[in-house]
Amino acid sequence: MIDFALNNAWLIPLLPALAFALIVFVTKPSQKLSAFISILGILVSFVLSVAIGIGVLQRGEFLIEHPLKVVVPWFSMHGLTIDVGTQIDPTSAMMLFVVTLVASLVQIYSLGYMHGDPGFSRFYSYLSLFAASMLGLVIAPNLLQMFVFWELVGLCSYLLIGFWYEKNSAREAAKKAFITCRAGDFGLLLGIILLQVNFGTLDLQELAEMIPNFAQYTTLSAGALTAIAIVLFLGPMAKSGQFPFHVWLPDAMEGPTPVSALIHAATMVVAGVYLVGRTLTLFITLPTAMVFVAIIGGFTAIFAASIALTQTEMKKILAYSTVSQLGYMMLALGAGSLTASMFHLFTHAFFKALLFLCAGAVLHAMHNEASIAKYGGLKKYMPVTYWTMLVGCLAISGIFPFAGFFSKDLILEVTYAASSLSGHAAGPFQGVYTVLFILAALTALMTAFYMFRMFFICFHGELRSHDAHPHEAPKTMTIPLIILAVFSLAGGWVGWPGLGEGHAFGYFVRLGHFHEVEANWFLIILSTALALIGIGTAALFYLKKTFSAEAVAQKIPFLYKLSLNKYYIDEFYLWVINHIIDGFGRILWWVDVVIVDGIVNGLAKLTRDSGDAARRVNTGNLQHYAMVFFVGVIVLIMILTTADLGQLNIGLLGGVK
Structure with a gap:
């Protein structure tokens, strides 16, 4: 089975792709x-992914250095040969497990969430295609194949975000x-084309071998290659x-919660992190490009976190939280650590999927009421959702022993090591890395605050909506x-x-030589203290009500409005x-109408008028x-006569002289 x-x-x-085709053409x-065909397809893919994961664990050391590639020629032309196939190594195996597991649970959850929706079958076809x-992107052995599936992922996200296309907001968000x-x-x-032109290959493994010694293979300067990387x-x-x-991602909440x-x-959103991880050799070779990745990631992390502090919709808070956590992953890559980035991708997938599905259960119970100001006291109505949501909030806050503690601490550690x-x-x-480390630490503090702000407002206190009758979600939703x-x-x-040996996760998912990780107790204590x-602070404001959030907002109205309105980036x-x-x-x-069309017209x-004039001359009479x-003859004679008389006068004048 493993082999x-x-x-x-x-x-x-292929299996989800076949499920998509069957639903569209046969079972719609x-x-x-x-739903059965879609769920069956992704569950079989999950089983195969688990088998691959076991195989990778058994052969980990060998597959790190020699990824298992199964390829066939796709097309070939002068100077360009592209294969299509699969590449299995520890990083792709981890991604296969995460994607198939989360996709399987989301599809099972959707049985309850989308029950009764007229587009039920269409929804499952989109999920299968997505x-x-x-999955095709994850196992791609070269950048061109990866780009093809990259675009398909973008298409599917458009279809899913705009699933309820009768809503104008959903259409616009898509x-x-x-x-x-x-x-x-x-x-x-453009970057892919430039790499092909200069290196003659788009194969990920070949590029990883050539790029560190790019001067031997190309005439590119370090500055030119840095520009290509950016x-x-x-x-x-x-x-x-x-x-x-980042502006598209919060608006994507217009799609169904699954x-x-x-x-x-x-x-979808981690596809960018995964691609940078796949080409990390390029950025490590070019320090300027790598620090650019780190700056973008570090700034995005704290920027999005500062917006999430004041948002009033549960899914918007989680959306900006996702942007912030993706910034964390990019920061880790910018610090040169594939292990830290992929580890946080791994843990984040579980607790963020959990948080969103919990939000879906709340919205389902509250009849799609979006504002958390209308919630409150949901703990007694939705105990399963309450406790699972609490686990998700503790995990993303980085509290020991939850998953986020380990991965967030590793990101802080690699950033600290580069500072x-x-x-x-x-x-x-x-x-630069010193500043980025400080930003990352502050982001950890802000993350814990805004997540528990949302949690306390939603699940504690008294229910503030008299029209809602909340209830626990069905088992198809609570089991995932x-x-x-x-x-x-x-x-x-x-x-x-x-x-x-060392960091167990990083022992398999790594780039180049692996260095054992020693626990940095200063950072562990710091990150835990910031989270607590x-x-x-969130408990004092929203649970105990010791302080008033409204009073604080009134004291700093400019900053509050800036955060609430997302820094007016959309505007x-x-x-x-x-x-x-x-x-x-x-x-x-x-220019087009007056100048270009004017010249042409x-x-x-001119042609038409010339033709009209010529037509009047050619009468046929x-x-x-x-x-x-x-x-004409008379005019010609007169011209010739005038010319002769002129010459005669000139001759006479010459004689007189």
Whole structure:
């Protein structure tokens, strides 16, 4: 079974793709059959992914150095040969497990959440296509194949965000996501083309071997290759919601909540992180490009966290939390640690999927009331959702022994190690990493505060909506919550040094030589203390009501409004579109209509008028032609006579002289 799975990994994306085709062309009229086929396809893919994971654990050391590749020629032309197939190594095996597990639980959860929706079968077809696209991206052995599935993931996110297309807000959110990601994808495609032109290959393994010694293979300077790396990074920035491309991700909440869990947990948004991880050799070779990734990640983390502090909708809070956590992952990559980034991706997938599905259960119980101001006291109505939500909040806050504690601490550790604070870092960017470490620590404090702000407002106190009659979600929704809560509690222990040589998770998911990790108790105590301060502060404001959040907001109205209105980034973009882009478009319209069309239409008019004049001359009347000929002869004689007389006068004047 294990050998079969390792050598036939292509079946993992194929099965959901077949489920999509069957639902669209055969079973769409039957909702139950469509859901059964979709869930069966992803569950079989999950079983195959588990088998691959076991195989990788058995052969881990060998597969790190020699990934298992099964490829066939896709197309070949002069100077370009592209294969299509699969590449299995520890990183892709981890991603296969995470994606199939979360997708399976989301599809089971959707049985209850989407029950009675007229687009039920269509929803499951989209979920299957989405899973197939993401899984195809994960196992791609080269950048071109990865880009094809990258675009399919973008298409599926457009379809799922705009699933309720009868709502104008859903349609607009889908278009916003699609267009924003396309802007970044242009950079990604350009970067891929430039890598192919200069290195002659897009194979991930070959690029990893060539890039560290790029001067031997290309005529590129370090500055030119840095520019290529940054252009390539634009794609991951957009897909993973990094500033300034983050604006599409909170609006994606217009889709059904299971879509939010799927997009914001283990699949689409981490595709950018995964791609940077796959090409991390490029960034490690170029320190300027790597620090650029770190700056974008660190700033995005604290920027999004500061917005989440004041949001009033549960899914919006979780959306900005996702942007912030993705910034953490990018920061880890910018610090040169594939292990820390992939480890946080691994743990984040579980607790963020859990948090979103809990939010879906609350919305289901509150009849889609979005504002948390209308909630309160849900603990006694929804005990399973309460306790699982608490696990998710503790995990994302980084409280021991929950999963987020281990991965967040590792990110702080690698950032600290790259800073001047450690005393061991080298290079010109130590000061930058020092600032980024401080930002990451503050983000940890803010994360704990805004998550428990949401938790206390929603589940404690008294119910503030008299129209709602909350109730616990059905078992199809609560069972996935319990499973994800278990992973959110225990998932981080795979990184505990005591379970293997050094960092057990990093021992397999790593780039280059592995260094054992020693626990940094200063950082462990610091991060835990910051998280506890954040939780305690939230309790004082929203549980004990010792302090008034409204009073604080009134004392700092400018900062409060700035955060509440998301720093007016959307308004700024709208102003740029309406005044600059549309204004430039109107100028181009004037140039096109007045100048370009004027020249073309003027030439056409000149031709038409010349033709009209020529038509009037060519009458076909013989007498008219004879008269014109006679007049022409007379005019010619007069011209010649005048010329002769002029020459005669000149001669006479010359004689007189």
